[in-house]
Amino acid sequence: MKQILKVYLCFAAATTVVWAAFEPREETVTFFENRKLTIMVPPGVACRIEKDLGRQVAVRMADPHEKISLNMSLLAGPDREF
Numbered sequence: 001m002k003q004i005l006k007v008y009l010c011f012a013a014a015t016t017v018v019w020a021a022f023e024p025r026e027e028t029v030t031f032f033e034n035r036k037l038t039i040m041v042p043p044g045v046a047c048r049i050e051k052d053l054g055r056q057v058a059v060r061m062a063d064p065h066e067k068i069s070l071n072m073s074l075l076a077g078p079d080r081e082f
Contacts, residue, residue: 024041025041025043026040027039027041027047039059044063046064048060048061055076056073057073059074060072
């Protein structure tokens with residue numbers, strides 16, 4: 001009985017570690033204090049966020065081999081709001 005419990009605990013611990021490696025992470029872009037955008041980034045994908053003096057925010061995501069990539073530009077309106 002103790003052997004089964006040890007195997008179960010090892011399996012549960014290994015499953016938890018593997019599952020945590022495949023969870024998406026959140027990246028947050030802050031435009032102003034009260035305006036934020038949260039992006040879910042899949043595991044294994046790199047995310048880079050660049051800001052240009054409050055006028056433009058660029059988000060780039062790509063897989064390690066850059067076979068798949070996403071470029072997104074967010075521009076401020078005439079009243080400087082996104």
